[in-house]
Amino acid sequence: MDLKTEFTFDLQNEEFETIRQGIRAYNAQHLPDGEVKKIGCFVRNEEGNLVGGLAGDLFTNSVFVEFLWLDEHYRQHGLGSQLMQRLEHEVKPQGVTDICLDTYSFQALDFYLKLGFEQVGQYSDYPAKGINKYFLQKVI
Secondary structure: OOOOOOOOOOOOHHHHHHHHHHHHHHHHOOOOOOOOEEEEEEEEOOOOOEEEEEEEEEEOOEEEEEEEEEOHHHOOOOHHHHHHHHHHHHHHHHOOOEEEEEEEOOOOHHHHHHOOOEEEEEEOOOOOOOOOEEEEEEEO
16 A cells, blocks of 8 residues: 655645545444534614624534624623523423533633533633633533
8 A cells, every 4th residue: 555644734625525524424424313403593683783693503412502792882781691591492492401612711711601501621722822712511
């Protein structure tokens, strides 16, 4: 077998897709059947403009919150808590037992801990020195 290892700082889409599809095919052999559903919960102002929300994935019994964002003018009014509570309220009847997410040290670790999330992991000095990335989970 004549193989060679390559490295690039300029990954092309073709190679990326081959790697991604390869790991997805492998994972599919070990994960339960089911589709990943994109879910969202939003806050709109009086004019109907989106001023915040959360977006994530629901798969079998778990939700991963990929993003939670509020426009600066709408922060510190309890809207983030309302969004997370609404998420729990909507997904629990669907059989969801766990909500997972991650946050950086300059974002909202204390906020999530106050909502009952447990820190289950951490990267230190990632993605840069002095910044940590935290992984959280809440059983609902």
